Amino acid sequence: MPETRARIGVFVCHCGKNIAGTVDVAKVAEQAARIPGVVYATHYEYMCSDPGQALLKRAIREHRLTGVVVAACSPTMHEDTFRKAAEEAGLNPYLVEIANIREQVSWVHSGPAATEKAVRVTRTMVAKVQGNRALRPAELGVVRRALVVGGGIAGIQAALDIANAGFDVILVERSPSIGGHMAQLSETFPTLDCSQCILTPKMVEVARHPRIRILAYSEVEEVSGFVGNYRVRIRKKPTFVDPSKCNLCGECARVCPVRVPNEFDRGLSTRTAIYIPFPQAIPSTYTLDVQNCLGILPLRCGKCAEVCEAKAIDFDMHEEILEEEVGAIVLATGYELYPKEAMAEYGYGTVPDVIDGLEFERLLSASGPTRGEIRRPSDGKVPKEVVFIQCSGSRDPEHHKPYCSKICCMYTAKHALLYRHAVPDGQAYVFYIDIRAGGKDYEEFVNRAMQEERILYIRGKVAKVFREGDKVVVWGVDTLTGKRVEVRADLVVLAQAVVPSPGTAELARKLRVACGSEGFLREAHPKLRPLEALTAGVFLAGAAQGPKDIPESVAQASGAAAKVIALLSAPKLAHAPEVAEVNEELCSGCGICAPQCPYGAISVDEVAHVNEILCEGCGTCVAACPSGAMTFRNVEDEQVLRMVRAALEVADVGV
Amino acid sequence: MKLKLAVYWTGSCGGCDVSFLELGPGLLDVLPQLEIVFWPALVDAKRGDLEKLPSRSIDVALVNGVIRTAENKEMVELLREKSKQLGAYGACAHLGGVPALANHAPGFTEVVFGPGFRPASPWPEAPEDAPPALLPEALPLDEVVPVDFVVPGCPPPAGLIARFFQAALSGEVQAGQVFAEDKALCEECPRTREERRLTRIVRPHEVVPDPKTCLLDQGMVCLGPVTRGGCQAACPQAGMPCTGCLGPTPKAGDPALAMLSALASLVRAGEEGEDAFPQENQILDSLVDPIGTLYKYAYAKYARPLQRLARRREEVRA
Ligand SMILES: Cc1cc2nc3c(=O)[nH]c(=O)nc-3n(C[C@H](O)[C@H](O)[C@H](O)COP(=O)(O)OP(=O)(O)OC[C@H]3O[C@@H](n4cnc5c(N)ncnc54)[C@H](O)[C@@H]3O)c2cc1C
Ligand code: SF4
Ligand code: SF4
Numbered sequence: 001m002p003e004t005r006a007r008i009g010v011f012v013c014h015c016g017k018n019i020a021g022t023v024d025v026a027k028v029a030e031q032a033a034r035i036p037g038v039v040y041a042t043h044y045e046y047m048c049s050d051p052g053q054a055l056l057k058r059a060i061r062e063h064r065l066t067g068v069v070v071a072a073c074s075p076t077m078h079e080d081t082f083r084k085a086a087e088e089a090g091l092n093p094y095l096v097e098i099a100n101i102r103e104q105v106s107w108v109h110s111g112p113a114a115t116e117k118a119v120r121v122t123r124t125m126v127a128k129v130q131g132n133r134a135l136r137p138a139e140l141g142v143v144r145r146a147l148v149v150g151g152g153i154a155g156i157q158a159a160l161d162i163a164n165a166g167f168d169v170i171l172v173e174r175s176p177s178i179g180g181h182m183a184q185l186s187e188t189f190p191t192l193d194c195s196q197c198i199l200t201p202k203m204v205e206v207a208r209h210p211r212i213r214i215l216a217y218s219e220v221e222e223v224s225g226f227v228g229n230y231r232v233r234i235r236k237k238p239t240f241v242d243p244s245k246c247n248l249c250g251e252c253a254r255v256c257p258v259r260v261p262n263e264f265d266r267g268l269s270t271r272t273a274i275y276i277p278f279p280q281a282i283p284s285t286y287t288l289d290v291q292n293c294l295g296i297l298p299l300r301c302g303k304c305a306e307v308c309e310a311k312a313i314d315f316d317m318h319e320e321i322l323e324e325e326v327g328a329i330v331l332a333t334g335y336e337l338y339p340k341e342a343m344a345e346y347g348y349g350t351v352p353d354v355i356d357g358l359e360f361e362r363l364l365s366a367s368g369p370t371r372g373e374i375r376r377p378s379d380g381k382v383p384k385e386v387v388f389i390q391c392s393g394s395r396d397p398e399h400h401k402p403y404c405s406k407i408c409c410m411y412t413a414k415h416a417l418l419y420r421h422a423v424p425d426g427q428a429y430v431f432y433i434d435i436r437a438g439g440k441d442y443e444e445f446v447n448r449a450m451q452e453e454r455i456l457y458i459r460g461k462v463a464k465v466f467r468e469g470d471k472v473v474v475w476g477v478d479t480l481t482g483k484r485v486e487v488r489a490d491l492v493v494l495a496q497a498v499v500p501s502p503g504t505a506e507l508a509r510k511l512r513v514a515c516g517s518e519g520f521l522r523e524a525h526p527k528l529r530p531l532e533a534l535t536a537g538v539f540l541a542g543a544a545q546g547p548k549d550i551p552e553s554v555a556q557a558s559g560a561a562a563k564v565i566a567l568l569s570a571p572k573l574a575h576a577p578e579v580a581e582v583n584e585e586l587c588s589g590c591g592i593c594a595p596q597c598p599y600g601a602i603s604v605d606e607v608a609h610v611n612e613i614l615c616e617g618c619g620t621c622v623a624a625c626p627s628g629a630m631t632f633r634n635v636e637d638e639q640v641l642r643m644v645r646a647a648l649e650v651a652d653v654g655v
Numbered sequence: 656m657k658l659k660l661a662v663y664w665t666g667s668c669g670g671c672d673v674s675f676l677e678l679g680p681g682l683l684d685v686l687p688q689l690e691i692v693f694w695p696a697l698v699d700a701k702r703g704d705l706e707k708l709p710s711r712s713i714d715v716a717l718v719n720g721v722i723r724t725a726e727n728k729e730m731v732e733l734l735r736e737k738s739k740q741l742g743a744y745g746a747c748a749h750l751g752g753v754p755a756l757a758n759h760a761p762g763f764t765e766v767v768f769g770p771g772f773r774p775a776s777p778w779p780e781a782p783e784d785a786p787p788a789l790l791p792e793a794l795p796l797d798e799v800v801p802v803d804f805v806v807p808g809c810p811p812p813a814g815l816i817a818r819f820f821q822a823a824l825s826g827e828v829q830a831g832q833v834f835a836e837d838k839a840l841c842e843e844c845p846r847t848r849e850e851r852r853l854t855r856i857v858r859p860h861e862v863v864p865d866p867k868t869c870l871l872d873q874g875m876v877c878l879g880p881v882t883r884g885g886c887q888a889a890c891p892q893a894g895m896p897c898t899g900c901l902g903p904t905p906k907a908g909d910p911a912l913a914m915l916s917a918l919a920s921l922v923r924a925g926e927e928g929e930d931a932f933p934q935e936n937q938i939l940d941s942l943v944d945p946i947g948t949l950y951k952y953a954y955a956k957y958a959r960p961l962q963r964l965a966r967r968r969e970e971v972r973a
Binding site: 583586637 | 785837838841848878880881904905907908913914916920
């Protein structure tokens with residue numbers, strides 16, 4: 001019987017007045033001393049202080065304690081502190097348990113009942129610790145290389161930071177070039193610096209960096225393994241152009257007979273089947289879009305290959321599957337705008353002069369389809385009256401997205417302002433619900449748009465947008481005056497809701513990372529762990545985690561990179577040993593446990609096996625296992641039953 | 656020296672007594688080594704004969720059937736006193752078995768026979784000959800007397816009976832031994848599992864099961880995963896879900912609760928998450944007769960503490 005040999009020490013913390021103000025700590029210690037197996041019990045002002053820890057260490061040595069219960073605050077606070085202290089005194093840290101008598105007792109109860117409950121909680125943990133086994137953390141090595149998925153500004157920043165710290169980075173980008181949406185923007189709020197001018201130097205740095213390998217036109221196919229030791233399969237689509245030979249002369253595109261909508265210009269211009277998304281694209285090469293090429297199968301065209309003097313075009317190029325090992329993964333897959341089809345009430349998708357914010361960015365951009373002149377899509381006329389509609393698809397839980405897309409207030413102000421710069425005699429109207437300009441210098445920027453540029457801000461929602469002759473009529477209500485408003489505009493720009501980029505859910509599944517209800521990647525903790533996924537070794541950056549502007553995306557990317565660097569710098573990784581464990585004598589291999597594990601930690605052959613490193617200790621499998629073969633280390637059934645009994649015993653407090 | 660054997664039936668269907676024949680030719684090896692001192696189903700013997708035997712003179716006694724009447728109780732107490740080792744034979748003695756499902760309807764005599772029912776003596780002039788009184792509950796054997804070992808099953812399968820005799824004849828029956836596997840039935844089941852998820856619940860008569868894949872995956876509530884192996888998964892092999900007659904594996908605890916939590920883990924309707932809960936609840940709710948299905952044999956043994964708890968709670972409330 002372990003009880004008879006147990007030598008448990010109980011340390012009751014006052015936590016200043018936090019606990020001692022409500023709980024009679026002396027009484028708790030006195031009662032604890034009477035529990036069979038407890039050989040030492042005391043109370044102290046601040047157990048977590050240095051003298052408190054010294055007291056603990058001394059007692060462990062002097063009384064040859066085999067287990068310790070610290071009755072104090074929540075284990076999330078100081079479990080680590082006391083376990084380390086115990087270890088220093090020669091006691092296995094997993095023989096230390098916390099009885100939470102602060103959050104679960106003194107903060108929520110009063111009167112004698114608080115002391116009685118504190119005694120029960122303490123006694124319960126004494127019962128638990130007597131069943132604890134000494135455990136050792138599992139150790140594993142780390143592959144000192146990172147994978148970054150998504151080459152927008154967030155992915156670029158993360159890759160650069162990690163690489164500059166001396167680690168190799170693989171940067172996987174789905175499209176032919178890195179740059180993401182920032183490459184499409186004209187000028188950026190609140191400073192109005194040209195987006196490409198500040199982005200392209202970073203892109204070049206990525207291209208030149210000896211530690212960064214860009215895999216563009218590629219996607220993550222499969223991920224296995226675990227923190228420090230991920231195995232990734234990457235599918236690299238053929239570009240049919242050898243980037244080392246292509247000298248960007250552009251002859252191929254000149255002869256290509258195909259014209260398809262240009263994605264980079266959001267369909268406001270066309271491109272050829274062999275193309276470069278934009279002149280500063282990285283990797284700096286043309287790409288042949290096989291879906292639209294006439295020449296690949298069957299060989300009907302082939303004009304581009306004929307004119308390519310560099311002989312860079314190779315129709316026999318094949319898809320490649322690359323297998324890489326990495327220690328950490330950053331997900332920076334960014335966002336997309338809410339699709340046109342969803343906004344029928346605003347005429348989007350049916351009325352040609354209703355466009356979205358990114359299309360407007362292309363109209364504003366000096367390198368865009370109109371060379372920066374504002375011309376509307378239907379007839380190329382310069383619009384004299386432009387309506388901007390904010391929250392289009394956002395903050396509308398009944399019909400569209402319930403959340404605020406966060407960046408639209410700011411870029412709409414920017415759009416209206418840039419429009420007024422481009423068309424000084426034009427009038428801009430902005431329909432808004434309220435203005436959210438919570439960044440540095442943001443409020444000032446919006447005020448400048450309102451006051452200096454005489455942009456008409458109308459508070460209210462737009463009910464309907466429709467075409468009448470060559471006008472786009474906007475019906476709305478000014479909620480400040482209560483009057484109906486009708487604007488006969490030449491162009492309407494919708495600040496469409498920001499949504500996760502397509503494929504986010506699928507990628508998340510491959511990585512066993514959670515998505516929130518709106519599909520954005522979910523962080524481990526909204527406040528305290530915003531840069532990491534719940535799956536160890538996977539980090540989040542940029543708009544993939546939720547709508548974000550550039551400064552925020554960059555900040556988060558650098559933060560995630562710092563986490564990656566810390567992980568990759570560790571000599572060895574340790575994993576808490578308090579995980580699930582299979583009793584192979586009892587396991588029938590029924591396999592019920594395996595699909596329950598959110599972390600894919602269980603494999604089953606004749607019997608089930610738990611990968612100690614992958615297991616996060618959630619206990620789901622333990623509940624699922626019908627035969628009781630799956631157990632949880634140091635939370636065995638017998639222990640729990642003993643704890644329940646201890647908790648229910650009549651407390652003899654005498655207060 | 657022959658093994659002095661007693662076999663007795665209490666609230667039993669008789670199947671357990673017949674089950675020994677399952678040994679087939681093997682019986683011919685066993686029989687000569689036995690001295691049957693008491694076995695009402697086989698040889699004529701009365702309570703008085705048993706009473707005459709000296710204390711602990713029987714080597715091994717096997718009791719099959721549930722303890723249902725006052726007479727059952729007296730008889731097994733008597734057997735206990737006369738035997739060196741006493742074993743529960745079959746699911747009823749082991750777990751309460753099917754007849755103990757009656758505990759779920761405490762006033763069942765009224766339900767079955769109408770109000771005012773009381774077993775009447777067929778000879779009103781000789782009340783001492785009245786049928787024995789019913790106990791308030793049907794009980795597994797070990798609730799009445801200490802039990803040394805268990806030969807489980809409904810009835811015990813031939814292989815396990817053989818295993819028992821082998822041990823008994825060489826005097827190697829261990830205290831607490833259960834003549835079955837510690838691992839669940841799935842270990843022996845030749846069916847293969849595909850995707851472990853429960854998208855519907857069906858009863859055996861509603862489908863013709865695929866001969867190869869796991870019955871649970873096909874929506875049948877097969878208790879294989881909570882039930883001891885030892886029968887070579889006879890029922891699942893024949894396309895019938897396991898109903899749990901060998902009893903739960905040593906660490907499963909209450910088999911119905913263990914199975915319920917496995918079913919709740921496996922049930923899946925569409926994408927995982929709260930949105931699917933109503934539909935998943937519906938699937939679980941479609942389990943017809945959960946008590947009879949999940950507790951078919953084990954109700955008396957495992958539901959009793961729960962019942963006691965419920966009663967206690969009512970008392971506290973009152
Ligand atoms: C109209 C408009 C105007 C804006 N103006 C401003 C402004 O003035 N100032 C400002 O600060 N912010 C502005 N923003 C916000 C800005 O665009 C974002 O903050 C920024 O682009 C976010 O960067 P990101 O890297 O997180 O995502 P993205 O830019 O979306 O980059 C994501 C990258 O990941 C790639 N990718 C996606 N999925 C995968 C996958 N499965 N595998 C591989 N690669 C993948 C994509 O191809 C893309 O290259 C504006 C946004 C809009 C819509
Ligand atoms: S405890 Fe949770 S994480 Fe660990 S193996 Fe079981 S289900 Fe997976
Ligand atoms: S659920 Fe239990 S018995 Fe079944 S495979 Fe998993 S650990 Fe083994």
